[in-house]
Amino acid sequence: MSDQKRLFLxxxxxxxxxxxxxxxKNPRINSKGVDTSAIxxxxxxxxxxxxxxxxxxxxxxxxxxxxSDRVDMYEAYKANRDETPEAIKxxxxxxxxxxxxxxxxxxxxEGYEADDVIGTLSKxxxxxxxxxxxxxxxxxxxxxxxxxxxxxxxxxxGGGYETWGIPEVQKKFxxxxxxxxxxxxxxxGDSSDNIPGLPGVGEKTAKxxxxxxxxxxxxxxxxxxLKGKMKEKVEANKELGLLSKKLATIMLDVPVTFNAKDxxxxxxxxxxxTEIFQELEFRRLIDNFTKxxxxxxxxxxxxxxxxxxxxxxxxxxxxxxxxxxxxLFGSNDTSEATTTETSSGYTRKTASTTSHFYQSIxxxxxxKLFLKNLMNQNSVCFDTETTDINPLAANLVGIAFSxxxxxxxxxxxxxxxxxxxELIEQLRPFFEAEHIEKIGQxxxxxxxxxxxxxxxxxxxxxxxxxxxxxxxPDMRHNMDVLxxxxxxxxxxxxxxxxxxxxxxxxxxxxxxxxxxxEYAVEDADITLQLKEHFANELDQxxxxxxxxxxxxxxxxVLAAMELEGINLDKDFLTSLAEQLNxxxxxxxxxxxxxxxxxxxxASPKQLGDILFDKLKLVxxxxxxxTGQYATSEDILSYLAKDHTIIQHILDFRGLSKLKSTYVxxxxxxxxxxxxxxxxxxxxxxxxxGRLSSNNPNLQNIPIRTERGRQVRKAFVPRNEDYILLAAxxxxxxxxxxxxxxxxxxMIEAFKQGEDIxxxxxxxxxxxxxxxxxxxQRSNAKTVNFGIIYGVSAxxxxxxxxxxxxxxxxxxxxxxxxxxxxxxxxxxxxxxxRDHGYVQTVLGRRRYLKDINSRNAVVRGxxxxxxxxxxxxxxxxxxxxxxxxxxxxKLEDGNFKTKMLLQVHDELVFDVYKPELDxxxxxxxxxxxxxxxxxxxxxxxxxxxxxxxxxH
Numbered sequence: 029m030s031d032q033k034r035l036f037l038x039x040x041x042x043x044x045x046x047x048x049x050x051x052x053k054n055p056r057i058n059s060k061g062v063d064t065s066a067i068x069x070x071x072x073x074x075x076x077x078x079x080x081x082x083x084x085x086x087x088x089x090x091x092x093x094x095x096s097d098r099v100d101m102y103e104a105y106k107a108n109r110d111e112t113p114e115a116i117k118x119x120x121x122x123x124x125x126x127x128x129x130x131x132x133x134x135x136x137x138e139g140y141e142a143d144d145v146i147g148t149l150s151k152x153x154x155x156x157x158x159x160x161x162x163x164x165x166x167x168x169x170x171x172x173x174x175x176x177x178x179x180x181x182x183x184x185x186g187g188g189y190e191t192w193g194i195p196e197v198q199k200k201f202x203x204x205x206x207x208x209x210x211x212x213x214x215x216x217g218d219s220s221d222n223i224p225g226l227p228g229v230g231e232k233t234a235k236x237x238x239x240x241x242x243x244x245x246x247x248x249x250x251x252x253x254l255k256g257k258m259k260e261k262v263e264a265n266k267e268l269g270l271l272s273k274k275l276a277t278i279m280l281d282v283p284v285t286f287n288a289k290d291x292x293x294x295x296x297x298x299x300x301x302t303e304i305f306q307e308l309e310f311r312r313l314i315d316n317f318t319k320x321x322x323x324x325x326x327x328x329x330x331x332x333x334x335x336x337x338x339x340x341x342x343x344x345x346x347x348x349x350x351x352x353x354x355x356l357f358g359s360n361d362t363s364e365a366t367t368t369e370t371s372s373g374y375t376r377k378t379a380s381t382t383s384h385f386y387q388s389i390x391x392x393x394x395x396k397l398f399l400k401n402l403m404n405q406n407s408v409c410f411d412t413e414t415t416d417i418n419p420l421a422a423n424l425v426g427i428a429f430s431x432x433x434x435x436x437x438x439x440x441x442x443x444x445x446x447x448x449x450e451l452i453e454q455l456r457p458f459f460e461a462e463h464i465e466k467i468g469q470x471x472x473x474x475x476x477x478x479x480x481x482x483x484x485x486x487x488x489x490x491x492x493x494x495x496x497x498x499x500x501p502d503m504r505h506n507m508d509v510l511x512x513x514x515x516x517x518x519x520x521x522x523x524x525x526x527x528x529x530x531x532x533x534x535x536x537x538x539x540x541x542x543x544x545x546e547y548a549v550e551d552a553d554i555t556l557q558l559k560e561h562f563a564n565e566l567d568q569x570x571x572x573x574x575x576x577x578x579x580x581x582x583x584x585v586l587a588a589m590e591l592e593g594i595n596l597d598k599d600f601l602t603s604l605a606e607q608l609n610x611x612x613x614x615x616x617x618x619x620x621x622x623x624x625x626x627x628x629x630a631s632p633k634q635l636g637d638i639l640f641d642k643l644k645l646v647x648x649x650x651x652x653x654t655g656q657y658a659t660s661e662d663i664l665s666y667l668a669k670d671h672t673i674i675q676h677i678l679d680f681r682g683l684s685k686l687k688s689t690y691v692x693x694x695x696x697x698x699x700x701x702x703x704x705x706x707x708x709x710x711x712x713x714x715x716x717g718r719l720s721s722n723n724p725n726l727q728n729i730p731i732r733t734e735r736g737r738q739v740r741k742a743f744v745p746r747n748e749d750y751i752l753l754a755a756x757x758x759x760x761x762x763x764x765x766x767x768x769x770x771x772x773x774m775i776e777a778f779k780q781g782e783d784i785x786x787x788x789x790x791x792x793x794x795x796x797x798x799x800x801x802x803x804q805r806s807n808a809k810t811v812n813f814g815i816i817y818g819v820s821a822x823x824x825x826x827x828x829x830x831x832x833x834x835x836x837x838x839x840x841x842x843x844x845x846x847x848x849x850x851x852x853x854x855x856x857x858x859x860x861r862d863h864g865y866v867q868t869v870l871g872r873r874r875y876l877k878d879i880n881s882r883n884a885v886v887r888g889x890x891x892x893x894x895x896x897x898x899x900x901x902x903x904x905x906x907x908x909x910x911x912x913x914x915x916x917k918l919e920d921g922n923f924k925t926k927m928l929l930q931v932h933d934e935l936v937f938d939v940y941k942p943e944l945d946x947x948x949x950x951x952x953x954x955x956x957x958x959x960x961x962x963x964x965x966x967x968x969x970x971x972x973x974x975x976x977x978x979h
Contacts (some may be wrong), residue, residue: 030903031175031445033084033085033155033157033158033159033568034081034085034158034159034160034161035083035085035087035149035150035158035160035161035286035291035548036077036081036082036083036086036087036160036161036180037086037088037089037135037146037149037150037151037158037160037161037162037163038074038077038085038086038087038088038164038165039089039142039143039146039162039166039169039189040088040089040090040091040142040165041091041142042067042092042121042142042164042165042166043070043073043074043114043163043164043182044070044116044119044120045066045068046069046073046165046182046537047067047068047071047072047073048065048066048069048113048116048119049070050065050069050843051065051068051069051881052065055069055076055115055502056068056491057269057500057502057503058272058308058513058941059500059503059513059514060310060627060860061115061500061875061877062308063115063118063877063878064119064308064309064310065115065117066115066118067119067122067123067126067308067310068308068310068313070119070123070614071123071313071317072313072316073163073182073213075313075317075320077189078293078320079320080189081161081180082293082431082927083161083293083698084292084293084685085153085158085288085291085292086132086133086136086148086293086294087134087135087291088127088131088132088133088143088292089134089135089136089141089142090120090124090135090142091132091136091141092135092138092139092140093136094496097839106867108797111881111882111884112882112883113878113881113886114385114877114878114879114880114881115428117443117913119186122304122308124640126301126304126305127305128652129297129300129301129304130296130297130301131294131295131297132293132296132298133215133290133291134211135284135623137282137283137284137443138453138601139283142279143166143169143278143281144278144279144419144825145166145284146162146172146315147167147169147279147280147282148279148280148281148282148284149284149286150172150177151163151172151177151280152285152286152761153286154174154176154177156286156288158961159175159176159177159178160176160177160178161179161180161191162176162178162180162419163180163182163948164178164179164180164181165181167181167200167209168209168218168276168368169276169278170192170200170206170212171200171206171207171209171210171213171276171277172194172207172278173192173196173197173206174194174206175193175194178191178192178193178509178530179191179192179197179715180198183654185566185896185928186344186875187223190522195207197770198619200655201238202235202238202239202775203235203238203453204338205336206281208238208242208243209510209745210273210277210548211234211242211243211244211273212224212235212237212238212269212457213272214272214273214275214276214401214711214805215233215234215237215238215244215247215270215272215275216225216229216230216231216234216242216274216764216947217229217272217856219495219650220250222496223272223275223276224268224271224272225268225269226261226262226268226269226270226272227261227265227268228257228258228261229261229262229302229358229837230648231908232485232778235259236716240253244270245267245270246272247260247262247269248269248270249288250265252430255654256305262617262751269587277391278829284657290477293768294907295321296321296582298317298318298321301317302317302318302511304316304419305374305415305838309512309513311508311509311518312618314324316868316931320800323391325711334359334976340898345405346486363433366406366882368551369577369611373917375515375872376512376517376518377516377517377518378517378518378519378520379519379520379546379550381595382434382517383434383436384436384550384553385434385435385436386433386435386436386437386438386545386546386550386553387436387438387545387549388437388439388440388541388542388544388545388548388621389438389439389540390440395439395451395454396909398437398439399454399457402429402458403457403458403464404462405464406463406464406465407431407432407464407467407490408458408464408465408466408467408795409429409430409466409467409468409553409555409559410427410428410429410430410466410467410468410474410547410552410683411428411468411474411551411552411555412424412426412427412428412473412474412477412478412543413425413426413428413470413536413547413548414425414477414536415535415537417478419473419476419547419707420476420480420591420701420702421475421699421701422477422480423441423443423445423448424441424448424452424477424481424889425440425441425535425536425537426438426439426440426536426544426548427439427441427455427548428545428548428549428551429549429552429942430549430553430555430556431556432555432556433556433557433560435553436549436550436553437548437553437835438541438544438545439451439455439547440541440544442535449481451480451482452478455483456483459478459483459485459486460484460487461486462484462487463487464487465487465488465489465490466487466488466489467486467489467490467491467492467555467556468489468491468555469489469491469492469507469510469811470493470549471485471491471583471935472491472583472587472590474584475583475584475587475627475713476587476590476591479523479587479591480900484642484696485603485731489580489583489584490559490580491579491580491583492507492510492555492558492559492562493505493507493712494575494579494580494583494711494712495559495562495565496558496562496572496712497574497579497711497712498560498564498566498569498571498575498579498872498873499565499569499571500875501712501715501873501874501875502715502875505712505873507519507551507554507555507558508521510558511558511669513556513559514561514562515554515557515558517554519550519554520546520547520550520639521549522547524547525539525543525544525547525638526538526539530594531582534775536670550869556964558585560644560679564685570873570874571871571872571873573805573870573871574870574871574872574905575968576699576910578870578905578909579908580910581710582911582912582930583711584909584915585727585911585915585927586709586711586719588915588926588927589709589926589927589928589929589930590706590707590708590709591706591969592704592706592926592928592938593699593702593704593705593706593707593928594693594704594705594743594928594938595703595704595705595743595744595745595746595935595938596694596698596704596705596742596743596744597741597742597743597744597974598695598698600741600742601694601731601739601742602695602774602819602853603696604691604735604738604739604741604742605687605691605692606689607735608683608686608691608735609687611683612680612683612687613686615676615679615680615683616629617674618673618676619673619677619680622672622676623642623673623789624642626636629677630654630684632657632659633656633657635657635659635677636649636656636657636658636659637657638672639657639659639674640657641657642645643673645667645671645673645674646667646849650663661678661681661771664677664678665826666826679798681702682730682733682736683735686730686733686735686736690729690739691726691739693724694724695900697724701868705724705726705743707721707723707724707725707726707929708722708723709722709930710722710966715874715897716874716886716896716897716900716901716905717868717872717900717901717905717908718900718904718932719904719906719908721931726929726931727932729933731979736977737976740974740975740979741974741975741976741977742975742976743936743974743975744974744975745938745973746938749940749941750921750939750940750941751939751944751971751972751973751978752937752938752939752971752972752973752974752977752978753936753939753944753947753951753969753970753971753974753978754934754935754967754969754970754971754972754975754978755934755935755936755937755950755951755952755955755967756905756933756934756935756967756968756969756970757903757907757933757934757965757966757967758901758904758966758967758979759784760907760965761773761813761899761900761903761933761963761968762778762784762812762813763778763963763966764818764869764899764902764961765815765816765899765962766778766785766788766849766904766963767962767963768851768852768869768899768902768962768963769846769848769851769852769853770848770852770962771846771848771852772848773786773791773845774788774846774849774963775962775963778962778964778966779963781806782797784812785806785808785809785812786800786805786808788808788809788811788812788842788845789804789805789807789808790810792808792838792841792842795810803829806828807828807830807838810827810828811824811838811839811842814827815849815853816841816894816895816896816899816900817892817896818888818892818895820839821833822835822837824838824839844860846866853895854893854915856894856898857879857891857894857895859889860876860879860890860894861879863878864876864877864879866893866897866898867898867901868898868901868902868904868905869898869902869905869906869959869961870902870905870959872901872904872905874893874897874898876893876894877890877892877899878890879894882932903932903933904932904959905959906958906959906965907930907932907933907935907955909959910935910954910955910958911927911930913937913954913958914935914951914954914955915925915927917950917954919952921950923940923943923946923947925937925938925939925940925943925945926938934979935951935955936949936975936978939971944971948969951967952969955967
C-alpha cells in the first residue's frame, strides 16, 4: 500500500440491513425482548473494517428522507419497497449513538441518499490526494470507481472483503470505463430501487449493447441495427431508458464537505461505548471492541492513540481457596461485592473483583462436618466437574455445592474408581434426600454422570437453564450469558483452566485443586443466584406450573432414555452403505449422460454452470450474492417436475446426505462401553416446546424415501427376548386445531373415526366420501396440513399438480367449508397483536416481537407462527405429559420394558416380550388420555424386530 492517506466511507443502511438479515433465522434477542441483530451485525462489520485496515480517516453515511430529486423525476422510485423492519428502526438511533461515542462522523443530508453523500465525498477526497474505499456490497457504487476510489465489498457469509478497482469493475460488468456501469444499470433497471430500465433487456443484453454501442445514447443512435421485437421495445422506450440512466446516476454535488481533520479516526470514548453495549447485552462485542482499540492493537500501525481512560481498580477482599478450613462451619460473612473499572470504563463483576468464600474440603474431619451441615439445608445448588462433556464417558473430578450467595464448597474426587465410589457413597444421603431441593444448570448432565456411580438424584429439582427457557425462549441459555445478563457477572472461562479445544487441551483432572475450587464453586454460586432471580420471573411469566409439572419431571425421563440408548445393527448399515454407493454411482452416470459431460455434482458453481449456462433450463436463473447461479434445494425442487436431470440431482443429494449423515456416521456413534447409540434430547432449543435430538439426531431420519426408511431398520431390540413397539399419535396437530377452533364439522369427522383427508375432500369438492379420488384426497391432505403453516396458493400449487388459480379456489373453498377454523386463525393473530405472544393448551408462550411489524414479509412470518406455535406446541406438551406418565407407570410397575426414543409425535419402546400386552394397553391408555380435548386423541401401535417394522 502506498503512503497515500486512506479514507473509508461506510454505507450505513447497506451494512445495517445486511447485519439484520444475517441473523434472520436466529435473531439476537436480549433479555428485554429487543431484537439487536441489526446493531450487532453492523458493529461487527465496522470493527472488522477497522481491525483489518486501520484507516486514517473514516465516516459513516446515512440516508435521510430519500432522494427528493429522483422522486421528482420518477414518482415510483423506490415505491415498491417494504416498510423498514422495526428491528432496524430501533437499531439506527443506537448505532448513531455508538458512532458519536466512537467519535466517528455521521454524514447525512436531508433529501439525499447515502450513495450520493459517499459519491460527493469520494470525489472531494480524491482531489485532495486521498485513496477512498467505499464500504458497501451495493454494485451501484462501481460507477464511482477510479484510480483512487475503490469499492470495499463484504463477501457473503462472513468471508472477508474484496476490493474492486478499475480492473475488477471492467471484468465484472464487461465495460471499458466504470462510468458505463450507469448505462448498464439504466438499461437493465433495478427492481430493488424500482428503476424501470428498458423492457426486455437483462444483464446479458445490457452487456452486449455496451460492448457494441458504448452507452445508452449510443444504443439509441443505432437502433436501426436492432431486429424484431427488441428494436420495437428499445425505440418505444427511449425516454424511459434515459430516465432510468438518470435515476441510476449517483450525484456528486451534495452540499457536504470533506474536512480531513473531522474525518480522522480517533480514540473512542470507550466507557460510553461499552455502557451502550452493556445496555444492549453485547458481551463478546465489548471484548471485540476493547481489543480493536487497545494500545498497539496493530503492530504495524500506530494510528490509534493510546487510551486515556483512567483505571480505577478497587482492591477486593480475596479469600484463597481452601483457606480457613473450619470457617465454613462458623460465621464468615462476605462483604458487599466490589467491582473493578477497567480501562474501558466498563464495570462487570468477576471472581477477581468480588468478595467470596470458596473452600475445598479434603480432610476426613472436614468432609464429616461438611456432610452434617449439608444435610441440614432445604435447598442446595450442586455442580459436577468431570473429565468429559459426554456424560457417558465422563468421570467425576469434583462436585461443588452452594446454598448461600458468595459461599460454596468443593469436594475433589480421587482418580481411583473405588476411592471415588467410596466418596460418592458418603454423599448418597444428600442426593437421595427427598426433602432437599437440588438446584443446577443443565441438571440432566449431572444426573447422567451420577447415574454411572449408581446415584439417583431425588427430591425437588430446579434447573436454571429450563427456567430461563420458559421465561425467555428466544435467548441463549448457557450460564455465562445468564450470569452476565441477569447478575452483571462474568464467570471464569473454562479455557483459562484447560485451554482451547484441540490436542493440547488439558483435562480438568490436570488443573490444580485451588483453581478447580474457584471455577467449580463459582458455577454453583452463580447458578444459586440465578435460581433466586428466575423463581420470581417464572411466576410473572405464568409458566411456573409448566416448569413444575412438565419440564422438570421430563428432565428425569429424558435422562433415563438417554442413558438407556438403543441397539444398532451395524452389519445391516454396512450392507446398506454398499447399496447406497451403487445407487449414487448409477445416478452419477445418468446425470453425466443428461449433462453431456462429467463434472463435480457436489459443486454448486459447476452444477449451476451446467444447468443454466450449458443446458439453459430457465431463461432468467437466480444468482447468489457472490454472482454464481443459485442451486439450493427449494430452487431445484421447483424445476424438478419439468427436468429429469434436476430430479436426479435432488436424488443424488438426498442419498449422499443420507449416507454421510446416518449410514456412515451411526456406527461411529455407538458407545464403546454400552454398545448402544445414545442420543441427547435438548429441551431448550425449539421455541415451540418440541424436543431436539442431537449426537445423533434421530428425529431427522428421512422417511419419505425408501432408502431413508431403511435406516430405521438398523435400530433393533436389545436381544431376542425383546421387541420394539412404536406408538404414534394419529394426526394430532389436526385434532388440536379442530378442537381449538371448535370447528364442529371437523370434530364430528374425528369422533366418527372418518378418514379426515377423505372427509375434507368430500366437503371441499362436494362429492360423496365414497367417490373421493386419490388425487382429491391428496390435495385435501396438503391443504389440511398446510393451513397450520399458513400455506399460500403459490405454495399449494408447488406441492400439488394444481395451477395457482386452482390452488387459490381450493383454499377459498376450504375456508368456506370450515368457517370457524378461519375465524380461529384470525383470532390467534389478533391475540398475538394485542399481547405479543400466543400460548399452548398448557400455557407455554411463544413471543412474537414482529407481529405488528410494518414489513409485510416479517409480519407474515410472525402471523404464521401465531397460528402454528399453539398447535405444534400443544402437541409437544401433550406427548411430554404422556412420556412422564408412562415413565412413572413403568417405574412403579417394575417393568423390564424401557422407553427409548421420542420422535415428535412418536414414542419407541424396547419391550420385554412377556410384558407386551400389558405395555400396549398402558402406552395407548396414557397417550390417549394425556390431555382431554373436544376431539379424541388416537394412537397407532406397531411392533417389530426393528424400528421400520414397528413403525
